[in-house]
Amino acid sequence: MSGTEDLSWLRHRGPVHATTTADDLSWIRHRRVPAGATATATRTAPAVPTTPTPAVVPAVPVAPPDTSLDLSGADTSLDLSSGSGTPPPAGDTSLDLDLPDRGTPPDLSVGGTSLDLSGETTQDPVPFSAPPFTTPPAAAAAVAAPAAGPPAFTPPRTSASAPTVLSPRRPSVQLNRLQSGIGALTFEAAWTPDEGFVLGCAYQMDSGWSSVLRPGETFGPLVMDRRAGHQRLRLDLLHGRHLQRLIVFGVPAADPGPHWAGTLLISTHGHARIEIPIEPPPPGPTVLLSLYNVDGELVLRAEAQTVPGRIRDACLAFGYDRIAWRDADTAIPPAA
Template identity: 80%
Template sequence: MSGTDDLSWLRHRGPVHAAVTTDDLSWIRHRRLPARATTPAPAPAPPPAATAATSLDLSSGPAAPPPARSTSLDLSGGDTSLDLSGGSGTPPPVPAANTSLDLSDRTTPPPAPARSTSLDLSGEATQDPVPFAPPPRATPAAAPPVAATPAFTPPRTHDSAPTVLSPRRPSVQLTRLQSGIGALTFEAAWSPDDGFVLGCAYQMDSGWSSVLRPGETFGPLAFDRRAGHQRLRLDLLHGRHLQRLIVFGVPAADPGPHWAGTLLISTHGHARVEIPIDPPAPGPTVLLSLYNVDGEIVLRAEAQTVPGRIRDACLAFGYDRIAWRDADTAIPPAT
């Protein structure tokens, strides 16, 4: 019997608790206890945190009055008080449009100067500053100019050996020292000495031009004899006014096919220049020409025989300002 009673109780478990279950669900749906419940009602929830305003209101419109317990930091308008008390005082009215954070007593800033970029902090007014000029850019140092290589290097004399002028090497240029100190000597080295007579035609920088024969003298030029040989001497101290000259020879008689000679030129420093002379042909032969080039003397071997007379030889080399008495005799310059 006891077993049967127990099983029947289990079969009817649902209906037994149905009333209780129904009552419980209805309490959950209605969020309250039944009227017969004795459990005390829960305490009301606290108000939301939004009621305590802590915002920094900078809007331009009129702000709503804060709640009773306000801790906001209102810096709008001209009021600079920091109200953190729990009082219920009403805040001052907010201006219509003012979002400035100026905490000073003035309500408007002082006007700025019209056109001034000066950093002067003094109270005096200053003029417009001078425009800034950048410093000049440093330029790299220029390289020293390289001396240009001359296109032509004239041949010079040598102290160790005489300089021989020939058709392959016809000219030589004396230095300024050789062209300005002492005398330049032209000496005839042949025999018989009177078989080939020397003479010269010259031109000065004044334009004067004439012919000099043995035994004559003019200015820096002098014809004399040394050890029985004809000699023409040019004083270089006074010869700076000499522009050019030629030295010529005239055969007095037929010297023969085996005749030979040399014209010797010596400087004050014993530098020597030699010009070999072949047997002369009939007529005057221009042996040497001299030019004063910027204070330096240039000597050139000519060995040029000109058919005719002495006047013809002078004209062939450009001496056309000489006054002639006859074809072989020039009028000497006035002394």
């Protein structure tokens, strides 16, 4: 191997022939001193290859770059006006685009914030005041609209403290839903002699069936009987919701006399009491009371209407025209 700097022999595992040169240090790998070399040999630095020195070129002085931001010496004007053509003086950095003279510049001293460029004398700013709150039209209309008044018609009701008397000045009363749907509604003849004025009723159901009920007869929720010697009509309200309307009439069996008087008493399950005074009846049937079912509430009205003729005539006068008659006073009972 040639050359003092060639150390490629380190990669080979074969035997190495050591040289006696002072720069050959291959014996370190083999742990022994090569033949002909001394143990005190010192390592010398390998020779550094020399490179040719380039020719010297005379240096040309270069001015350092100008990093100053001072624009005082440069023409930075953006004036695009077509004036006299005279360039602006040095240091003029105006962006004036040949606009008209705006007068005295705004005062930018401490406390002055006006940006008015009109050249007029600045005035004190007007203090801001919020506009007054205005109610929207819809809300204003709702506020201005008067409160809803009571309904146009308030039906008369019964009183728990005193009986309700039906008269020509106050002929009707309307029961509430509890009075119209709980227990029974009782019509009782309070007069003497009891046989002087015989009670009866004509009724119409929501199915369209219509007929007449006489003393001792029963149909559905209606019962005609006696209580304590007095005639009585009883309406069972539990089953009476199918009842549309009825009338209670009286037929004089004999002449009761000019001094005769009586009262038709109506009582509810809650012991509310309604009274209808009865005057001496003229000949012929007299319709004493009418009852109507209005949306689940019963309306009672004192009629005191005498109809010349027979019972059939009285029923037809109040619109009961679907009743089948055996004769002028006897209706055909409904089928069982």
